[in-house]
Amino acid sequence: MGENSIIVPAGRAPNLVGVIVTWRAITHQGLTRSQNEDAHWVTHVVEGKTDTESASRYIFAVADGLGGHRGGAIASRMAIKAVKEEFHAWHGGAADSIISRAMQKANQKIFCVAQTDPELFEKMQTTLTIAILENDSLVIGHVGDCRLYRMRDGQLDVLTRDHTMASDMLQLHMISAKQAAGHPGRHQLTRSVGGDPFMKSDSTRQQVRPGDTYLLCSDGLWSELTDEEIRSALQEDNISSGCEKLVRFALGRGAPDNITGIMFHIDIVGKQAGIPFTWRTLLGKG
Incomplete structure (x- = not known):
């Protein structure tokens, strides 16, 4: 659980190329599960590109181990570990490639472990969504729900x-959006990480703008909320308050599943002049 922004020593900093973000992450076991099978990770680095210029990069990731399976918690943590390993080894190059490698590494490792003890790790799988924010682009890799x-x-x-x-079924126009919302297959996964030796993931790139607010969350959170409740929370001035509000809504409805949510707000995009950095300026209060 945490809220963060860039931490840079006071003084004159190099020109920052990229983004300044405020974020908050919350995870909760829920009110009926015996353990939390969700895992998440948020990290931020500022890399020096030249003596006068630096780049800001964030990564957000959430994995949700399949509920009811004994290996779900292990699978979600293995997936996040794979993301960390690829990110820490990243020394430049396309974010799309990093996400693809992390996804495939997670799938291979989880699938191989599941084969070592089928009785213990039967159907050991997880979902995984990764978002890398670099410069003015948000690159997303996604498997699951x-x-x-x-x-x-x-x-x-x-x-x-x-x-x-x-x-x-909705994509194939076999059911309507209204029918999909209450369909018994609403949480029946057709793709997961670790379920098969070969996995297909979705990848997309979005341009970010100052003022955008994002929510990355497991189905234990979004399935208990209405779109209006999510919209209201994302419009909160304070990221922490908005994220906490969503978790309170889910807990108030019994929270039958694990809950994980990461909310982040885009404060600044683009090159910023080298100015004295303080906590107030970094949090947009200067």
Whole structure:
């Protein structure tokens, strides 16, 4: 759980190329599960490109181990570990490639572990959604039914597609959006990390704008909320308050699943002149 922004020593800093973001992450076991099978990770680095210029990069990731399976918690943590390993080894290059390698590494490792003890790790799988924010682009890799929402100029959009039976049927125009919302296959995954030796993931790139607010969350959170509740929380001035509000809504409805949500707001995009940095300026209060 945490809220963060860039931390740079006071003094004159090099020109920053990229973004300044405020974020908050919350995870909760829920009210009926015996353990938390969700895992998440947020990190931020500022890399020096030249003596006078630096680049800012963020990564947000959420994995949701399949509920009811003994290996779900292990699978989600293995997936996040794979993301960390690829990110820490990243020394330049396309974010799309990093996400693809992290996804495939997670799938291979989880699948191989599941084969070592089928009785213990039967159907050991996880969902995984990764978002890398670099310069003015948000690159998204996605498998499963975690969701990435975006609030922009009062408009709420879902930037990922659920890999579920209901969602697939909706894509094929076999059912309506209203039917999909209450369909028994709403949470029946058709794609996951670790379920098969070969995995297909979705990848997309979005341009970010100052003022955008995003929510990356597991289905334990979004399935308990209405679009209006999500829209209202993403329009909060304070990221922490908005994120906490969503978790309170889910807990108030019994929270039958694990809950994980990461909310982040785009404060600044583009080159910023080298100015004295303080906590107030970094948090947009200077």
